[in-house]
Amino acid sequence: MTVTTLSPRTHADLRDDAPDPVGPLLPVVGADLHAPVVHGGSVPYAGLDVAATAPALTAVADRISTVLSHYGSAHRGSGYASRVTTDALEHARATIGRCLGARPDDDVVLTRNTTDAITLLSSALPAGARVVVLDIEHHANLLPWRRHEVRTVPARATLAATIDAVEEALASSPTTLLAVTGASNVTGEVLPIAELAGIAHRHGARISIDAAQLAPHRRIDIAELGIDYLAVSGHKLYAPFGAGALIGRHDWLEAAPAYLPGGGAVREVTTDSVSWASSPQRHEGGTPNVLGAVALATALQVLHDLPAGAREDHESALLHRLDAGLRSIPGVTPLLVWPDAPDRVGVASFVVEGYDAAYVSCVLSAEHGIGVRDGRFCAHPLLARLSPDASAVRASIGVGTTSEHVDRLIDAVRGLTTSGSRWTYESTAGGWTPVPETRDLDPLGLGTTAGSPSPCETPV
Numbered sequence: 041m042t043v044t045t046l047s048p049r050t051h052a053d054l055r056d057d058a059p060d061p062v063g064p065l066l067p068v069v070g071a072d073l074h075a076p077v078v079h080g081g082s083v084p085y086a087g088l089d090v091a092a093t094a095p096a097l098t099a100v101a102d103r104i105s106t107v108l109s110h111y112g113s114a115h116r117g118s119g120y121a122s123r124v125t126t127d128a129l130e131h132a133r134a135t136i137g138r139c140l141g142a143r144p145d146d147d148v149v150l151t152r153n154t155t156d157a158i159t160l161l162s163s164a165l166p167a168g169a170r171v172v173v174l175d176i177e178h179h180a181n182l183l184p185w186r187r188h189e190v191r192t193v194p195a196r197a198t199l200a201a202t203i204d205a206v207e208e209a210l211a212s213s214p215t216t217l218l219a220v221t222g223a224s225n226v227t228g229e230v231l232p233i234a235e236l237a238g239i240a241h242r243h244g245a246r247i248s249i250d251a252a253q254l255a256p257h258r259r260i261d262i263a264e265l266g267i268d269y270l271a272v273s274g275h276k277l278y279a280p281f282g283a284g285a286l287i288g289r290h291d292w293l294e295a296a297p298a299y300l301p302g303g304g305a306v307r308e309v310t311t312d313s314v315s316w317a318s319s320p321q322r323h324e325g326g327t328p329n330v331l332g333a334v335a336l337a338t339a340l341q342v343l344h345d346l347p348a349g350a351r352e353d354h355e356s357a358l359l360h361r362l363d364a365g366l367r368s369i370p371g372v373t374p375l376l377v378w379p380d381a382p383d384r385v386g387v388a389s390f391v392v393e394g395y396d397a398a399y400v401s402c403v404l405s406a407e408h409g410i411g412v413r414d415g416r417f418c419a420h421p422l423l424a425r426l427s428p429d430a431s432a433v434r435a436s437i438g439v440g441t442t443s444e445h446v447d448r449l450i451d452a453v454r455g456l457t458t459s460g461s462r463w464t465y466e467s468t469a470g471g472w473t474p475v476p477e478t479r480d481l482d483p484l485g486l487g488t489t490a491g492s493p494s495p496c497e498t499p500v
């Protein structure tokens with residue numbers, strides 16, 4: 041494959057006031073990936089879609105490969121590999137709790153992802169539970185609650201007014217649970233967790249935090265912040281091996297019906313009765329995802345061991361660069377919910393006047409080897425409010441992101457708005473596709489015909 045050498049100096053570098061280059065904070069698998077581009081050859085892939093799913097940390101991949109060589113059944117055998125694997129699983133569970141600041145008596149339930157963790161918590165709420173949510177949430181933190189009585193508080197013009205509205209909602213009628221995100225997956229804006237926890241507890245409610253987007257970017261201390269339940273996804277935490285976790289208070293989980301009834305979730309079964317195991321095992325029926333748990337624990341430990349502020353400094357240098365670059369392009373509008381959010385993780389959504397978001401993302405991929413997300417980001421209510429056509433482009437930053445990725449994105453969006461695209465594209469049922477499609481999109485040898493239409497999909 042021909043490799044197109046990128047100009048080592050981008051437009052940003054050529055300016056006198058060009059900011060310093062920023063390298064990756066941690067090594068990730070696939071950092072040397074090249075992406076084919078439609079005009080021929082390939083360029084280093086700029087993966088700016090880590091808010092959707094993040095590459096594995098190299099440390100995670102190394103750990104998985106070590107554990108794999110000792111892999112056996114967890115909690116199901118006395119052979120050497122089973123003993124080692126059982127220890128690996130329980131050590132991972134303890135590490136996940138410790139790195140997230142869990143209280144000693146909190147449960148750490150291993151799940152598939154955040155959606156699964158929140159759905160499990162929803163199944164464990166006491167009978168007659170009443171839940172309060174904000175309307176900025178990801179669907180994973182909206183839909184699972186709908187089996188209960190849910191009140192949705194619309195975000196107000198400022199974060200301060202939104203917090204007041206949450207307090208009014210909780211004061212006006214008894215609430216069991218306040219379920220909020222730690223950081224918006226659309227705008228990256230961070231919510232004041234300790235303040236919201238204080239409000240919830242003052243009004244006799246508990247608080248659960250959807251930390252899918254917050255945990256990859258900030259250190260979280262469950263006990264210190266007063267969080268009752270926290271949900272995370274391994275694949276957003278540089279541990280894409282299919283595990284997530286729900287961490288929190290034991291009592292509701294202990295009183296709840298088994299989330300996944302089956303082997304491992306019980307103490308004793310007869311033909312007509314069952315004695316359930318305690319939580320967390322009660323909710324983890326079936327053979328556990330040991331490698332997923334080990335991956336998640338390893339990633340959390342590596343992030344936890346970073347010097348204080350290292351993640352924030354790396355990310356804020358890149359986010360400022362991204363924000364400033366986007367703001368400097370006429371016709372580009374960044375999306376934010378509030379003018380007064382004091383903190384924001386490395387997520388930036390924007391609309392480009394005159395261009396369909398899916399088209400922009402298709403051009404970025406096909407011509408520039410840049411991966412971003414477009415669409416409604418599984419947050420339909422929020423996008424309906426923020427964007428004129430209810431869709432946007434989202435770029436997101438992680439520990440493997442560099443200033444070259446960000447500068448390339450800015451240059452590419454600027455080029456599109458000033459000169460248009462350099463290739464032709466067709467709108468198909470599946471989204472936009474380059475015509476002709478010249479890229480080989482089947483490096484794994486799965487049988488996709490090179491050159492066949494390969495629409496850039498429009499996820500919702």
Ligand SMILES: Cc1ncc(COP(=O)(O)O)c(C=O)c1O
Nearest residue numbers: 153154155178180225252253273
């Ligand atoms: C804020 C937020 N919550 C929940 C989820 C769902 O995560 P998962 O797909 O890993 O269950 C996402 C995924 O994008 C998210 O961004």
